[in-house]
Amino acid sequence: MKRSAFAMPTGIYLDGNSLGVMPHAAQARVQGRLDQWRRQAALGWDDWFHLAEALSPSIARLVGALPGEVIATGSITANLHALLSTLYRPEGTRRVIVATALDFPTDLYALQAWAERGGGTLRLVPSRDGQTLHQGDLHAALEPDVALALFPTVLYRSGQRLDVAGLTAAGHAAGALVGWDAAHSIGAMPHDFHAVGADFAVWCHYKYVNAGPGAPGGLYLHERWHDRAPGLYLHERWHDRAPGLPGRACHDKGNQFEMTPVYRKATGAGAYQMGTPSILALAALEGALSVFDGLELNEVRTRSLALTDHLIALADRHLPEMTVVTPRPHAERGGHVSLLHPQARSLSAALRALGVVPDYREPDILRLAPVALYTTEGEVAEVVRLLRTLLDSGQHLRQGAADGPVT
Numbered sequence: 001m002k003r004s005a006f007a008m009p010t011g012i013y014l015d016g017n018s019l020g021v022m023p024h025a026a027q028a029r030v031q032g033r034l035d036q037w038r039r040q041a042a043l044g045w046d047d048w049f050h051l052a053e054a055l056s057p058s059i060a061r062l063v064g065a066l067p068g069e070v071i072a073t074g075s076i077t078a079n080l081h082a083l084l085s086t087l088y089r090p091e092g093t094r095r096v097i098v099a100t101a102l103d104f105p106t107d108l109y110a111l112q113a114w115a116e117r118g119g120g121t122l123r124l125v126p127s128r129d130g131q132t133l134h135q136g137d138l139h140a141a142l143e144p145d146v147a148l149a150l151f152p153t154v155l156y157r158s159g160q161r162l163d164v165a166g167l168t169a170a171g172h173a174a175g176a177l178v179g180w181d182a183a184h185s186i187g188a189m190p191h192d193f194h195a196v197g198a199d200f201a202v203w204c205h206y207k208y209v210n211a212g213p214g215a216p217g218g219l220y221l222h223e224r225w226h227d228r229a230p231g232l233y234l235h236e237r238w239h240d241r242a243p244g245l246p247g248r249a250c251h252d253k254g255n256q257f258e259m260t261p262v263y264r265k266a267t268g269a270g271a272y273q274m275g276t277p278s279i280l281a282l283a284a285l286e287g288a289l290s291v292f293d294g295l296e297l298n299e300v301r302t303r304s305l306a307l308t309d310h311l312i313a314l315a316d317r318h319l320p321e322m323t324v325v326t327p328r329p330h331a332e333r334g335g336h337v338s339l340l341h342p343q344a345r346s347l348s349a350a351l352r353a354l355g356v357v358p359d360y361r362e363p364d365i366l367r368l369a370p371v372a373l374y375t376t377e378g379e380v381a382e383v384v385r386l387l388r389t390l391l392d393s394g395q396h397l398r399q400g401a402a403d404g405p406v407t
């Protein structure tokens with residue numbers, strides 16, 4: 001759809017759900033910001049000071065939020081801590097945090113720490129098959145003792161997509177706040193966090209948004225948790241949901257340089273940044289977001305589904321010994337397809353030796369992400385053909401597993 005906008009590596013790249021390919025625009029913007037630093041040095045801050053906020057309209061479009069509800073900052077982990085420190089208010093018997101047994105571990109580490117701090121517990125929705133979550137189990141976990149729930153929009157291993165609207169409504173009906181980890185959906189499909197009333201969300205920009213390794217993450221906080229107007233907050237009189245981890249970057253930008261000891265909270269999600277942002281990292285994000293300008297997210301999703309449909313059909317036909325663990329209904333599928341096989345590790349290593357970059361997850365999952373913006377149907381077919389050849393020849397077993405998982 002936009003392949004020429006990317007510096008495609010040689011071979012076949014199917015790992016965009018781990019790290020997206022570099023857009024030419026990202027390289028150009030980083031170079032531009034480097035030039036600006038060389039020419040202007042500290043005077044560049046007149047422009048850089050508002051860079052994170054300037055990206056919010058483009059990011060808000062990707063997650064279905066108001067521009068003031070999102071900010072590019074931190075990482076998923078850092079943003080989870082910032083939001084939990086603000087939103088997790090255990091009271092009486094309502095102290096439980098709900099997550100799932102199939103969540104990415106970093107989320108669980110952060111949630112566990114806050115549950116312990118709040119005298120609560122972390123309740124994990126179990127998986128019946130080790131790969132996916134059952135709708136009934138997710139709803140059953142949302143009991144009246146739940147203070148806050150965090151769910152992944154798309155599971156990182158199996159690629160199962162959860163029902164954002166339904167679970168948000170169920171959590172609210174139980175009196176809990178509901179947040180989302182959108183790492184595996186942002187940039188691959190439309191979102192509607194504001195419309196469904198989700199309380200908060202976190203995501204990274206290094207997967208389907210293609211903003212580079214360690215790119216600044218993103219957070220969304222529904223406007224119901226914002227002040228209507230910037231206010232004056234002395235520490236002892238903070239607003240109920242003022243940032244739990246405040247710093248100078250969440251101070252009102254209008255008078256941040258007065259350097260007073262009195263904290264004045266910024267309006268909107270910008271208040272949940274902490275310290276000085278990395279301008280060079282934001283520059284890569286700036287370039288990566290420009291690739292989405294003029295792209296309809298529904299069309300991105302349509303192409304993504306066509307590619308994963310194609311991959312699943314070919315796997316069913318040609319790779320019967322590999323089990324497709326990604327759900328087949330479109331509504332329950334994210335942007336990648338996961339194939340289960342006991343030799344997944346050595347198959348992944350052998351594909352790499354043949355110039356294909358797949359993604360491997362311990363102990364037996366081969367993840368393949370045909371990315372709507374840059375993967376072709378021909379590449380999908382070629383990878384299935386190569387897998388068939390490997391399984392027939394056993395070449396992957398002879399060559400030994402030389403690679404490991406990548407983050």
Ligand SMILES: Cc1ncc(COP(=O)(O)O)c(C=O)c1O
Pocket residue numbers: 018075076077078104106107152156181183184204217407
């Ligand atoms: C669902 C999910 N959450 C979180 C992370 C990582 O979080 P962070 O960017 O803070 O390292 C990943 C990384 O792949 C992920 O897939």
